[in-house]
Amino acid sequence: MNVTNTSNDKPSAEAGAAQESREVANPWDIEPPSPELLETPIEFLFVEHNRQRQAANILHLVADGELNKAGVKKLIDFLETDFAVHVADEELCFFPLLLQHCPPEDNIDKLIERLADEHKKDEATVTGMTVVLGEVLAGKKLNEKAVRTIRGFAEHILQHLALENAVLLPIARARLDENALRALSEMMKERRL
Numbered sequence: 001m002n003v004t005n006t007s008n009d010k011p012s013a014e015a016g017a018a019q020e021s022r023e024v025a026n027p028w029d030i031e032p033p034s035p036e037l038l039e040t041p042i043e044f045l046f047v048e049h050n051r052q053r054q055a056a057n058i059l060h061l062v063a064d065g066e067l068n069k070a071g072v073k074k075l076i077d078f079l080e081t082d083f084a085v086h087v088a089d090e091e092l093c094f095f096p097l098l099l100q101h102c103p104p105e106d107n108i109d110k111l112i113e114r115l116a117d118e119h120k121k122d123e124a125t126v127t128g129m130t131v132v133l134g135e136v137l138a139g140k141k142l143n144e145k146a147v148r149t150i151r152g153f154a155e156h157i158l159q160h161l162a163l164e165n166a167v168l169l170p171i172a173r174a175r176l177d178e179n180a181l182r183a184l185s186e187m188m189k190e191r192r193l
């Protein structure tokens with residue numbers, strides 16, 4: 001694995017790049033975002049998506065038969081806490097603000113309907129996933145079905161965040177004004193008190 005050459009990467013949001021470089025440094029780690037990032041809530045959501053990408057990478061490592069106990073424990077904790085909190089941020093704050101601020105031609109309601117449907121499926125999958133990961137920690141060997149389920153979940157996470165990054169976040173950057181962003185920031189901070 002190339003652990004040093006990131007110089008040719010295209011520049012992106014600085015926070016995302018920093019998160020990315022940490023990912024390369026330790027593939028089993030999911031570092032928390034800095035709390036100040038909540039002042040810029042869309043960037044916070046973007047960084048959470050980078051953390052979900054790290055989680056998906058760890059799921060693939062586990063499916064490959066690799067094991068780092070601290071990493072798997074961190075992954076379980078991430079899925080049970082920050083991943084769930086992120087879904088609540090989107091469903092209870094972000095999506096309603098977008099529905100309020102986007103004109104009909106954005107067709108945001110259809111996109112949000114699809115994303116919310118995927119969240120429901122994720123919620124159902126996470127419980128079974130943490131059970132399987134707990135068994136991996138206890139030394140159980142994964143059977144083929146479990147490997148397929150883990151890989152499927154990892155791919156689903158990646159596809160979902162790619163859609164949100166490519167379509168939802170750019171719309172939000174264009175449509176949410178200062179007041180909406182302030183409200184989003186406050187709601188996300190309250191959820192973390």
Ligand SMILES: [Fe+2]
Nearest residue numbers: 090115160164
């Ligand atoms: Fe989402």
Ligand SMILES: [Fe+2]
Nearest residue numbers: 049090161164
């Ligand atoms: Fe998201």
